[in-house]
Amino acid sequence: KPALFAVIVMVGLFIIGLQIIPVLLGFGLIAFTGAITLSEYYRGARARHQVSGESYFTALTRLFARNRRRYGGYLIHVGVLVMGIGVIGSVNFQQQTQRSLAPGGSMTVGHYTITYNRGLTCNPQFGISGECAEWYTDRGRDIQVIAGYMTVSQAGQPPVIVAPYREVFLNGTGELTPPGILSSVGEDLYLLYLGEQSGFGTIKAYINPLIQFLWIGGIILVLGTLVAMWPSAAERRTAVVPQRAALVPGGR
Known part of the structure; x- marks a missing residue:
């Protein structure tokens, strides 16, 4: 459960000595949002695994292949959240x-x-x-x-x-x-x-x-953008078919 995970993260950080309330809330929000996003990957992979018997890794890769915009968008969210860790760390603990x-x-x-x-x-x-x-x-x-x-x-x-x-x-x-x-x-x-x-x-x-999290998050964001923008096989076929059809009227 995302809310429970966020609470666990905040309590854990508090126990190890982080007692700045706004920073704790920031990390808690990142944990909550990240858990929601990653759970979308898990639910999709689990559904394919249960239906087809695929391994979770295979199921996840095929989820990306079938719906790049959706799952690439989730990856963009993950990248932004990872960058948020870097921003919080570098601003508050320098x-x-x-x-x-x-x-x-x-x-x-x-x-x-x-x-x-x-x-x-x-x-x-x-x-x-x-x-x-x-x-x-x-x-x-x-x-x-x-x-x-x-x-x-x-x-x-x-x-x-x-x-x-x-x-x-x-x-x-x-x-x-x-x-x-x-x-x-x-x-x-x-x-x-x-x-x-x-x-x-x-x-x-x-x-x-935590400044490295800015770079890591940026890489994840760029990767997610490329995945989301990359056309699927069906979209490539749709783009090719009209071009071929346009050649027919003038052909012999």
């Missing part, structure tokens, strides 16, 4: 911090420890050699690169070296600050390096929980 660290200094955000190793500034106007040459294998000589090397550690995982950087256009048109990203199913860690001043490098760190 963590961020910014620190200026001397080389060897550390900061924490969530369960990550970030240690600043060193900074590197490469300006083509003063020549490119040594370590800086690695940064200019695929970028123009009108860009100054300001990179920060840091080590990210977390319990139970080997440390990872990350090097976020800034690209400053020497013609004065602006700059880019691509983040260093560590991704997992549960969350993404974004690291921005803002540069070094007086021997201290400034690092900005974000944790975006």
Whole structure:
């Protein structure tokens, strides 16, 4: 029962420490709507299984083949719901911090420890050699690169070296600050390096929980759209027959 499932989800989240009522209601609504949508797949597959003896997997694939618009539409709903999980997580549980660290200094955000190793500034106007040459294998000589090397550690995982950087256009048109990203199913860690001043490098760190669900939901949504729009065999035959018939009056 969808309502019971939604209640179980909300109670379970509350027990493990999630006590923000609007967020609980949001996850409960997603659970309720998702249960309704998935039950449509189950009921259709069960009916075919009982009538024809097909396996549930075969029955489900034939449901899609016979009524792509309906079951592709359900898949679109599932994609939107999965994306909703990502939106709720990233909006309500994002963590961020910014620190200026001397080389060897550390900061924490969530369960990550970030240690600043060193900074590197490469300006083509003063020549490119040594370590800086690695940064200019695929970028123009009108860009100054300001990179920060840091080590990210977390319990139970080997440390990872990350090097976020800034690209400053020497013609004065602006700059880019691509983040260093560590991704997992549960969350993404974004690291921005803002540069070094007086021997201290400034690092900005974000944790975006459940952000991967946005991408997963988007993929499901696109897949559902393709399934819903793809013509069935009967529709393809209907489209072909009039074209053939139109050739008859002028034929010999």
